[in-house]
Amino acid sequence: MSEKSAIPKKVIYRLSTYYRCLQRLAENGLETVSSGTLAKAAGVNSSQLRKDITYLGQWGTRGLGYPVETLMSALREVLRQEKLQPVILVGAGNLGSALLRYQGFQKEGFEVVAAFDSDIESARKRGLEIPLYSDDELDDFLQKNPVRLAILCVPAEFAQGVTNRLVRAGVQGILNFSPAVLEVPKDIVVNRVDLASELENLSFFIR
Template sequence: MKKGTRQEIPRKAVYRLSLYLRCLHRLKINSIRTVSSEALAKAAGVKSTQLRKDLTYFGQFGTRGLGYDVEQLSTMISDLLGTNSLQPVILVGVGNLGSALLSYRGFEQEGFEIVAAFDAYPDRAKTRTVKQPIHGMDKMPEFIKEHSVRMAILTVPIPAAQEVTNTLVENGISGILNFAPIVLHVPEDVTVNNVNLAIELENLSYFIQH
């Protein structure tokens, strides 16, 4: 299966792969074996032309007139997203938000396991009821290398965000889910996805008022 290069593939197309995968999972639960591009696109809330275009970035899928094999397509998308086996993730910053994310059990169902957390004040953080071990920041570089971790969730205060990011990148982290409301500066081969709930609420507020 021929794939496009990292630069050729729009981030939104990769995002929509996750939408398609969830729709396919629901189809499997309902024992549906094949699905047309129109039906899958409708379930994902996109146009069928968009779905077909997205999939062509990654190879040839489906059979004209027959649609997509649900099991096969879901497996292929899982392979592309790297969620066909549990991926280790670390979390940095065990405050209220970090603790809530550590307690969330849904990540493992989607192929990700938070294997450890790190905090500037580990003894204080350890008073929180979470199953993952909580270490001091000085233990983070060694842990990343020993456990071959490539992804991190960042839930630290703004003043610490860039410095922590630098440490993560220097030790092999290449994907960061950033909850700190600040733009992080990273090398081109490192991907940062920003989650800013205030911006999302502002966006909703605009459309409510207009």
């Protein structure tokens, strides 16, 4: 994990949640909000929320609460939502093309600029609107268009190989949807999302 910032990963996730809650409050015309109110909306303890927010500096007014707009722009800055971030997606199979059709990333400030697949013909058949390239063109593409974030949806057995190429080409963050555990240099960040594990986990905890 990068040593640049002292904000823990868990806090960053919560800050995203706070931001979304603030958006709703702002839509309702609210101008200030107390830690208690915002905490309830975000499903956390109010002192945790206060502590999380002090990572951004001191924005609150004692006796009053936090100014909604100011807090939101502080969050946007920390979360790098200020500008559109380009992202590539590797592995346009079932899950990959599913994610491409899903427009949620775009809405949150990310633009998927290209997709790569080893079997470009099958991938084409899925009728996607994003520029689609063969795996072989990955290195070329990244040389011409430096992109720092990649979404990885290839089968587990290819995940490490593709990862190595991504890292060599300068990608610094990988959102890994394959069930594989990736080995990367320690300045590269990997977030794994394992959909099957999430269901498995639920299935364990119900009764």
